[in-house]
Amino acid sequence: MPREIRLNAFDMACVGHLQHGMWTHPADRSVNYKRLDHWLDMARLLERGLFDGLFLADVLGVYDVLDGSPDAALRSAAQVPLLDPAVLVPAMAAVTTQLGFGITANLSYEAPYLFARRMSSLDHITGGRVGWNIVTGYLDSAARAMGLPAQGAHDDRYDAAEEYMELVYRLWEESWAEDAVRADRMAGIYADPARVRRIRHEGRQHRLDALHLVEPSPQRTPVLYQAGASARGQAFAARHAECVFLNGGPAPAVAQQVAALRAATSRPIRVFVGATLVLGRTEAEAQAKLDDWRAHASVEGALAHASASLGVDFGKYGLDEPITAESNAIQSNLLALARAGGGLATKRTLMDQFILGSRQRPMVGAAGRIAEELIAYAEATGVDGFNLSRTVTPACLEDVVELLVPELQSRGAYKTAYGPGTYREKLFGAGPRLAPPHPAALLRR
Amino acid sequence: MPREIRLNAFDMACVGHLQHGMWTHPADRSVNYKRLDHWLDMARLLERGLFDGLFLADVLGVYDVLDGSPDAALRSAAQVPLLDPAVLVPAMAAVTTQLGFGITANLSYEAPYLFARRMSSLDHITGGRVGWNIVTGYLDSAARAMGLPAQGAHDDRYDAAEEYMELVYRLWEESWAEDAVRADRMAGIYADPARVRRIRHEGRQHRLDALHLVEPSPQRTPVLYQAGASARGQAFAARHAECVFLNGGPAPAVAQQVAALRAATSRPIRVFVGATLVLGRTEAEAQAKLDDWRAHASVEGALAHASASLGVDFGKYGLDEPITAESNAIQSNLLALARAGGGLATKRTLMDQFILGSRQRPMVGAAGRIAEELIAYAEATGVDGFNLSRTVTPACLEDVVELLVPELQSRGAYKTAYGPGTYREKLFGAGPRLAPPHPAALLRR
Numbered sequence: 001m002p003r004e005i006r007l008n009a010f011d012m013a014c015v016g017h018l019q020h021g022m023w024t025h026p027a028d029r030s031v032n033y034k035r036l037d038h039w040l041d042m043a044r045l046l047e048r049g050l051f052d053g054l055f056l057a058d059v060l061g062v063y064d065v066l067d068g069s070p071d072a073a074l075r076s077a078a079q080v081p082l083l084d085p086a087v088l089v090p091a092m093a094a095v096t097t098q099l100g101f102g103i104t105a106n107l108s109y110e111a112p113y114l115f116a117r118r119m120s121s122l123d124h125i126t127g128g129r130v131g132w133n134i135v136t137g138y139l140d141s142a143a144r145a146m147g148l149p150a151q152g153a154h155d156d157r158y159d160a161a162e163e164y165m166e167l168v169y170r171l172w173e174e175s176w177a178e179d180a181v182r183a184d185r186m187a188g189i190y191a192d193p194a195r196v197r198r199i200r201h202e203g204r205q206h207r208l209d210a211l212h213l214v215e216p217s218p219q220r221t222p223v224l225y226q227a228g229a230s231a232r233g234q235a236f237a238a239r240h241a242e243c244v245f246l247n248g249g250p251a252p253a254v255a256q257q258v259a260a261l262r263a264a265t266s267r268p269i270r271v272f273v274g275a276t277l278v279l280g281r282t283e284a285e286a287q288a289k290l291d292d293w294r295a296h297a298s299v300e301g302a303l304a305h306a307s308a309s310l311g312v313d314f315g316k317y318g319l320d321e322p323i324t325a326e327s328n329a330i331q332s333n334l335l336a337l338a339r340a341g342g343g344l345a346t347k348r349t350l351m352d353q354f355i356l357g358s359r360q361r362p363m364v365g366a367a368g369r370i371a372e373e374l375i376a377y378a379e380a381t382g383v384d385g386f387n388l389s390r391t392v393t394p395a396c397l398e399d400v401v402e403l404l405v406p407e408l409q410s411r412g413a414y415k416t417a418y419g420p421g422t423y424r425e426k427l428f429g430a431g432p433r434l435a436p437p438h439p440a441a442l443l444r445r
Numbered sequence: 446m447p448r449e450i451r452l453n454a455f456d457m458a459c460v461g462h463l464q465h466g467m468w469t470h471p472a473d474r475s476v477n478y479k480r481l482d483h484w485l486d487m488a489r490l491l492e493r494g495l496f497d498g499l500f501l502a503d504v505l506g507v508y509d510v511l512d513g514s515p516d517a518a519l520r521s522a523a524q525v526p527l528l529d530p531a532v533l534v535p536a537m538a539a540v541t542t543q544l545g546f547g548i549t550a551n552l553s554y555e556a557p558y559l560f561a562r563r564m565s566s567l568d569h570i571t572g573g574r575v576g577w578n579i580v581t582g583y584l585d586s587a588a589r590a591m592g593l594p595a596q597g598a599h600d601d602r603y604d605a606a607e608e609y610m611e612l613v614y615r616l617w618e619e620s621w622a623e624d625a626v627r628a629d630r631m632a633g634i635y636a637d638p639a640r641v642r643r644i645r646h647e648g649r650q651h652r653l654d655a656l657h658l659v660e661p662s663p664q665r666t667p668v669l670y671q672a673g674a675s676a677r678g679q680a681f682a683a684r685h686a687e688c689v690f691l692n693g694g695p696a697p698a699v700a701q702q703v704a705a706l707r708a709a710t711s712r713p714i715r716v717f718v719g720a721t722l723v724l725g726r727t728e729a730e731a732q733a734k735l736d737d738w739r740a741h742a743s744v745e746g747a748l749a750h751a752s753a754s755l756g757v758d759f760g761k762y763g764l765d766e767p768i769t770a771e772s773n774a775i776q777s778n779l780l781a782l783a784r785a786g787g788g789l790a791t792k793r794t795l796m797d798q799f800i801l802g803s804r805q806r807p808m809v810g811a812a813g814r815i816a817e818e819l820i821a822y823a824e825a826t827g828v829d830g831f832n833l834s835r836t837v838t839p840a841c842l843e844d845v846v847e848l849l850v851p852e853l854q855s856r857g858a859y860k861t862a863y864g865p866g867t868y869r870e871k872l873f874g875a876g877p878r879l880a881p882p883h884p885a886a887l888l889r890r
Binding site for chain 2: 015061077081095110111113144147196208210215298
């Protein structure tokens, strides 16, 4: 039997997520991102396709590095305007019973007491179907929106994140003992005060002295996702993450990343790798679809996004001028991009890679062949599944559900029914709560 | 024709809201507060009864003044544990099309940039059905949960609230011009950058330099509710509120309050007064229901709540010992309570008023007679409707929908269908947006 493949849909509550410009395709429905039925239909479709989850990205601030202005991002709707992803989850939970929901939340700007309550509330009402993609943000524009001159330095953000995690773990896991809620109508006792503990915390970033406002939810701590690629990010993932997102790339390099992640912790880690699929019943149909979609790619949106992600204003460069970056990390990113594009890091080589308006090269082909490629990739790398970014939506997801999933199933690489229980139980086949040696589990009484 | 009466349901995402102890009644379903179907069923019921809205209270912190501990509140589930009300709204919006949703949010602890985005997101996905009950909080336990030694002084909180309102108005009304979103697929232009403005604010409490992340929602600013009873609270309401909650009481006193509110502003103001109903098909049936429910009232929960609300630890007093308070405002509250109880302000006179576990005296009777009382009260006071607190739930709301609403309708005092449009349009019969002279409307371009 091949390795089981899991699928997540990767989306964002906005018009243009990663594949910029696709909203201009006549079949695309991304402009309905602010309508509830758009998301309800998507949740039903994903559950029909036995997706593990829908992951909603989020970013505070706007992409204003290109030409030093947000204009390109606004024109191309590159992640702006953007709704709060947390408001979509309860509605989708109302029309599904199995699908998991991951949301990205930036711990640099969320008060831990309020954030912990919101996540616990979501975990209750979804019956334990919530995950959290932990991010610390990377945009100065977000810092300015929050009244700060600029974001903190990368490693300082990770220090603050460590403190934040400890604090929310204490609220989620320590404040209410497992047997705190009695709900005894005859005795008139709802909770046993002796089993509810005040959390007192005085740290560098946060102070708090409070009970957690919410009784234990099915999972207590939401399923923890992380995507940090830096050394510090990897150490953070090894300590906290249950699932890790990787950007993807050639199998040998990803296999190495996966092995390093798994070697860094004794806990099981599920790894999802980003993928963009263009599927057809035949190779020709898929290729025609790519050509059709590609005509709608927005280079402007892709440049606005890439400029902000890398912190390099591509507007300053001529088409064939070598692009240089101040920091070594960014320069090495640029070189990697240039290598992928087969040449120097220039605006032209970069733009050549925006096949569907993003830097991620799509996998294009007949669903059966793509199924085999995904299976082979999972075998070669050890990843557990794929995080599928949207192109022309919902057509791209309908293709996955109708064409790809049956091909994966017929090869024994995809489930034919959901497993029981919460999101965590479905992912790991164990209990609904974090287990030792995870640091959160050690706080539970 | 009698004055039209509007109904709101007043609830909270917890076991015990105002009528403490009712959850111990065998027919009560409040313990299901953490299950989505509980709220979906309630939303459907309220929409069937043509309620204007469901209002969800919220309070950060716990009631820990009685005996200097949260124990009584925890035992009796007096507003603890408590979910984030904002997570319930999207789910209920998914199963209704007309019902409005009000949520209480404490502006002392919410970052304006994030809060404005959340409310705009809710307004979009509900199709303009969102209201905000503006509060500044009153519990030291909330301040401690947020890392502060104690809450700010009453008038300082209102100063901060004025700054906060200006800032969120600018995000909601000024940042995106009415014609900023073009969504032009052919031109590939989603938003016109020239019509999106950065908001820069440097105030005493907040700094911000950002675009609002969300394009204009149906109502832009949610319907604004306020309940402040102090002179400063009334001035705040006159400037900002579209709807005001009053606690209720004898008609002449309420008529005076309503007249003062309306005299303080040239804008139309809808006034909702709190009411607790115990309804039957006959007087005897209603009285039997009261007796049955009353046997489940929790004096402990009521004391915990009242102690925290008044800031007086009733645990220190003997049953018949006169209760004294340091502040004049609290002492006058106590005297008012004592007068209502017909004697001295003592724990016994206070406890005698906890008929259904709260200080609000229920209206008990056959639905037809109660309908006439409500109509007469509305005529005598000029209030627009009633904010109905839950007792034994959902039985109490089923009684309203099945018994009271038809009686009001047959007397021409209640709508027989929803009006068109957003929550604001349904409330005021005008447009979906705030209109001048409201300060928010003046910021719109």
